[in-house]
Amino acid sequence: MFIIPDFLRGFAAECSPEARELGLLHEHKAIAKRHRRVQASWAPHLEASRAAIVEAAQLCPPDRRRRALVIGAGDCLDVPVAELAAIFEHVVLADIVVGAEAKKLARASRGRVTCEQWDASGALAGLATVKATLSPADAHLYFARADAGPPPGGEPDFIVSANCISQLGLVPGHSLPAYEKDKQVPERCAKAAAKRHLEWLHARPAAVRILLADAARLDVGPDGKLLKRDTLHERFGLPKPDKLWRWDLAPIPEWSTEFHRVHEVGAWIFN
Numbered sequence: 244m245f246i247i248p249d250f251l252r253g254f255a256a257e258c259s260p261e262a263r264e265l266g267l268l269h270e271h272k273a274i275a276k277r278h279r280r281v282q283a284s285w286a287p288h289l290e291a292s293r294a295a296i297v298e299a300a301q302l303c304p305p306d307r308r309r310r311a312l313v314i315g316a317g318d319c320l321d322v323p324v325a326e327l328a329a330i331f332e333h334v335v336l337a338d339i340v341v342g343a344e345a346k347k348l349a350r351a352s353r354g355r356v357t358c359e360q361w362d363a364s365g366a367l368a369g370l371a372t373v374k375a376t377l378s379p380a381d382a383h384l385y386f387a388r389a390d391a392g393p394p395p396g397g398e399p400d401f402i403v404s405a406n407c408i409s410q411l412g413l414v415p416g417h418s419l420p421a422y423e424k425d426k427q428v429p430e431r432c433a434k435a436a437a438k439r440h441l442e443w444l445h446a447r448p449a450a451v452r453i454l455l456a457d458a459a460r461l462d463v464g465p466d467g468k469l470l471k472r473d474t475l476h477e478r479f480g481l482p483k484p485d486k487l488w489r490w491d492l493a494p495i496p497e498w499s500t501e502f503h504r505v506h507e508v509g510a511w512i513f514n
Contacts, residue, residue, distance in 0.1 A: 257341040257360050261371035266418035270410070271340040275318055281494055285320075288490035288508060292321035292455055295486055295510040296403055299453035300330050302514050303401050307451075312337060312399040314363050315407025318344040321455070322405055328355045335396035337361040338407075357396065363404075363443075364411040364436045365391035374418075379425035386412045386435035391443050402452040404444060406508070409457050409475065412436030437479040444513065451514040458484055458509035462502040465495060470502055476509055484509025 258268045278285055300311065308331050313322050316336035327334045334352075336345045337359045349356045362368070366389035370377070377385075394402070413436075416422060416429030444452050456479070462471040476484065486509065493504035 256343065257346075257358075259339070259360065259362075259367070261367045262339045262362070264371050264374070264418070265367055265415040267339050267367075267414060270414045271317065271342060275342075277493070277497065278318075278320060281491070281497060284491040284494050288488065289321045291486075291488040292406065292508070292510075293323040293326070295455065296321075296405075296453060297323050297326050297330075299403075299451060299510075299512050299514075300327060300401055302451045302512070303330075307400040309333065310335065310397060310399040311401040311403070312394050312396060313403045313405055314338075314361075315405040315410075316345055316358075317405070317407075318342050319348055322403065324348045324352075324356060327401075328352055331401065333357070333396070335359055335394075335399070337363070337395045339363070339367065359395035361391075361395045363391055363407065363440060364415075365389035365439070366412075366436065367415060370415060370419075375420060377419060377421050379421040379428050382416065382419055382421050382428050383412070383431035383435040386432050386439060389436075389439055391439075394447070398447070399450050402444065402447060402450050404440065404452070404454045404456070406455045406457075408437045408440050408454065408479065409433060411440055434478060441479065441481075448513075452512070454481075454511040454513070456481070456509055456511070457506045458487060459507040461505040461507065462499075463505050464502055481509075481511060485512050486510040 311327050311331040311334045313336050316338045334356045341358045341360045345358050349358050366385045370385045412432030413429050416432035422428045458476040460473045490506040490508050492506050498504040
C-alpha cells in the first residue's frame with residue numbers, strides 16, 4: 244500500500260485557511276502518524292467502530308437508503324466506506340480537512356462516494372477572525388452560538404459522527420492565544436462545541452444517527468493496573484452508550500513512559 248510522506252500530506256489535503264490556522268491540519272497529520280506507529284494497537288478499535296456503523300446502517304428501512312453522511316471522516320480509518328456504498332446510493336465523507344485517502348476512496352467509487360470540506364462546529368471562520376484578541380472568557384461562546392448549517396450534500400437518511408465530537412472545540416481551543424492565559428479554555432470550547440453538535444444531530448430525527456465518542460479516559464500501568472479513570476461522556480450530557488469497547492490510543496511510550504493511555508469508546512444510536 245502506498246503511504247503518503249508526511250511532508251506531502253499537507254499539500255495533498257484540502258483545508259480552509261482557518262482550519263490551518265486553528266490547528267486542524269496539524270491534528271489530521273498527527274493522527275495519521277500515530278496510526279502508523281501503533282497500528283496493531285488501534286486495529287481492534289477501528290474494527291469495532293466499523294462494525295458498529297454497519298450495524299446501525301442496517302436499521303435504515305429499505306426505502307430510506309438514499310444518502311449517508313459521515314462527519315469527521317478523516318482518513319476513513321474507522322469508517323467502512325465500501326460497506327456504506329453498498330447500502331446507500333450516495334455516501335458523503337465530510338470533514339474540515341479532506342485528505343488524500345478519502346479522495347482516493349471517492350475516486351474509486353465511481354460516483355457513489357463524494358468528499359465535502361465542512362466545518363461541523365460552524366465556528367471556525369468566525370473564530371479565526373478574532374483569534375488574536377479573543378478573551379479567555381469569550382472563546383467558548385463562538386462554539387456555543389455557532390450554527391453548522393444544513394448537512395453537506397443534502398439531508399441524509401443515515402448520519403455517522405465518527406469519533407470527532409470531543410475534538411470539535413478542543414483542538415481549536417489549544418491554538419488560541421487565550422489558552423496561554425487560561426488553560427481551561429480548550430475544555431470549555433470542547434463542551435460548548437459538543438453540546439451544539441448533539442443539538443444538530445437531534446434536529447434530524449428522520450435519519451438514523453450513530454455517534455461514536457470517547458466515554459472514558461484511562462491511564463493503565465505497565466502491569467495492567469488502572470491508575471486513573473476520567474468519565475468523559477457525562478460532561479456532554481450523554482447517557483450510557485449502547486455499545487462500549489476499549490481503544491489502546493497511546494501505548495507506552497507514545498503518551499507517557501509510565502502508563503498506557505486507553506480510551507473507552509461508546510456508540511450511541513438514535514433512530
